Amino acid sequence: MIRILACGLVVGLLRNGSAAGAEQAVADVYPSHLMVDQEVTVSSRITGVIEKINVDRGSVVKKGQPLAVLELQEFEQSVREAREGMQLRKAELERAKALSAGKILSKADLDEKSATYAVALAAYEKAKAIRDYAYIRAPFSGMVTEKFVIDVSNVPLFKITAFEPLLARIYLPEQRLLSIHKGDRVDVVPEKFPKARTTGVVQYISPTVDAASGTFQVIVQIRRDPAQSILRPGMSVKVFFNSAR
DSSP: OEEEEEEEOOOOOOTTSOOOOOEEEEEEEEEEEEEESOEEEEEOSSOOOEEEEOOOTTOEEOTTOEEEEEOOHHHHHHHHHHHHHHHHHHHHHHHHHHHHHTTOSOHHHHHHHHHHHHHHHHHHHHHHHHHHHTEEEOSSSEEEEEEOOOSOTTSEEEEEEOOSSEEEEEEEEGGGGGGOOTTOEEEEEESSOGGGOEEEEEEEEOSSOBTTTTEEEEEEEEOOOTTOTTOOTTOEEEEEEEEEO
């Protein structure tokens, strides 16, 4: 932590027109790195061969958007077979209900037909769900920041990063507990790009103090100016917590 003292004369207008006294402004400066809450690697939930890739590194995606599609032929066939089986069991159940109503079929046989139909219906729903897994979708809105190997199940295919909200995590000494409040405004300066200076707001203050370091965690949400596109996760910054003494 670096402490910067800036002394200046603060002139105020009093009722009698006289000047107020001077005060000394204090800024505590802490290093941090910009980060985001959501960044995940996306994998295929089923085994298959990639038929089509819809995105590349740098693509902006919406939640639920298909990133890639597996070959669908096998999955479509499974759905058709399951649907035909379900429809057959449904027809058998309807006939069983009619026979049961005429006292020709026992209740036990009707229950068996009902259970058989329920199993077939579940198999049909499962086949449709598996077919939907052939569409590898974005779990949230963001940007594709990495594209990995393809045609292999259960390995990362893409990395998706949500660029909002942009955050910074800082660890403050416990003596600052009473001087930091949720909603406090801070200044944020990228170390390598000081002209991209921006502001932030204290979003979270940890309810506990780390006994080993004597610090507590504060998370600041960074204001992203569309004109300052240089701000991005991983960038080193300095966070200025201002107070007066």
